[in-house]
Amino acid sequence: MERHLAVTRSARYYQLGELSAATKRVWFVCHGYGQLAAYFSRHFAFLAEADPATVVIAPEGLSRFYLSGNSGRVGASWMTRDDRLHEIADHVGFLNQLADQVLDECLADVRITVLGFSQGTATVGRWLAQAHFRPAHLILWAGGFPEDLTPTQASNLLHGLPLTIVVGTNDEFIPAAQVTEQQQRLQALGSSPQLIRFEGKHELNRAVLEELAAQGHI
Template sequence: MPAQEHHLPVTRTARYFQLGTLSAHTTQVWIVCHGYGQLAAYFIRHFAHLTDADPTLVVIAPEGLSRFYLQGTNGRIGATWMTREDRLAEIEDYVAYLNQLAESILAHVPSDVRLTVLGFSQGAATVSRWLAHSPFRPAHLILWAGVFPPDMDLTVANNLLQHLPITLVCGDEDEFIKPTDLAYQRTLLQQMGAEPEVISFAGKHSLNAAVLRQLHGLGH
């Protein structure tokens, strides 16, 4: 007789990092999700120059719920949002986590705050799936060196993408995203009713300070 698979919802502690102070003076909140094998504490450092220049900006970097050693059984540690194993349950878990985090954050800022959501690499699919099941829509969605998940239900995807400003960002020497991949991604989003802006920069699979400053300026 084969083993029976069951699921048991449990409470666990999630970790996130923050730059800036949430207050009545906050005009912009960025929620930024890291890529596979990264940690939020290091990922958020790329945004420090934005909050240093703009005290009305707050950046929140949640961390994936699963951590692992990047090589062997010691040394550097990274986090992931999900794997293919029990993927639907992992997606449900991080969607619930990000919804709870966003609700907590937005309760401390004015109701008209401008919310930007950025997903880098694996984080791009993560934020897309999350926003498809969130009670709010951001002012701007940035998918950086990652893709909108092609397996998302078309009706859900269309509802999310209608009238949502989207920017696709990728380095011209990205090891994982080729120009043809970026073009396909743009076409896919257009077929779903979106008209994404595409920004390319000289670089590899990484964030870029100048582009981040450009994107931050769009919120003013």
């Protein structure tokens, strides 16, 4: 008989910039499948370097594994199909605890941007449906909004929430038809997503990140 036991474990995250009452913007950025937060967070370093009032928080999936064989490079995952509901619950709990700790060091009017990349898009969607705060901007980059949220959960989250979809024109995992389908589904849930396409593959893009960061300063 399968059973489960809740245990305490160490979760890893990376922080760029210093949190204080002077912090005006916090970005929570969640990596994709097989990535590590240490490397993923480097794409956002310029945000904190250019603006001392901006802090970037990059949590890491709780499951790590060797990317090839039983040695070499290591990656992390947010979940797999095996025991997925418990993995989702563990990550939502981790992200809520992390956000509570981070936001306790900021003023109540801090602007929060949440970005999910690839597998991280579903993770941030499930998290925000149960989060203790409401972001100012949600960015789904090279991935989809989770389909396992109830219509009520999805609509409550998306109603009035600025949402941006970002996809490379040559993304090898996301065909154009899927992008259109995603837009239509989000619109049916009451969202009016902004779509940004860039010349590139399944990857982040510095110019687009700069554009999105500039929107947060308006």
